[in-house]
Amino acid sequence: MTGTTTALLRHFADLRDGTHGHAPAPHERDRAAKERLFESSAGLLDGYARAALIEINTALLLDTGLISTTGVRRDEDGGLEARWELTWPEQRDAGVDPIRLHAHYGAAFHHPHLRGATVGDWPLNVFTDEQAAEELPVLRAIAAADLHNLVFRCGYRIVPAVVEGSER
Numbered sequence: 001m002t003g004t005t006t007a008l009l010r011h012f013a014d015l016r017d018g019t020h021g022h023a024p025a026p027h028e029r030d031r032a033a034k035e036r037l038f039e040s041s042a043g044l045l046d047g048y049a050r051a052a053l054i055e056i057n058t059a060l061l062l063d064t065g066l067i068s069t070t071g072v073r074r075d076e077d078g079g080l081e082a083r084w085e086l087t088w089p090e091q092r093d094a095g096v097d098p099i100r101l102h103a104h105y106g107a108a109f110h111h112p113h114l115r116g117a118t119v120g121d122w123p124l125n126v127f128t129d130e131q132a133a134e135e136l137p138v139l140r141a142i143a144a145a146d147l148h149n150l151v152f153r154c155g156y157r158i159v160p161a162v163v164e165g166s167e168r
Contacts, residue, residue, distance in 0.1 A: 003134025011123035
């Protein structure tokens, strides 16, 4: 199995069992325990999320982008979130969202998910560095899909590598 299918199996097993992260005891099913797992997951993903955005910045934005992160924080609905965003001059000038990797654990959610600024949810069931590394292709796909959708909204001119003629 690939890391992607293994992550889906963990996700579906959590839904089936009413757990998150193979919690060993019923008290571990409570929201506070799940939030601690989310905080750990976001920390484990940090380097991989940055790597996915650095790849886009280097290859497509010609190193004109800036990566910002929020760390784990409360969202406006009382859930938790962590964001990694890539902004660059053409995107800001076009007034469109940045490329975003967004880990979120909504207040009413059973467990956390990943998404982009324009891309929907993917399960976030990461509890070890190995599992976080297996999410790198998903993070890359979310970032690439976000960029594609942003180009669709406002045109290819927001991608410096294309404007400069360095596409392959």
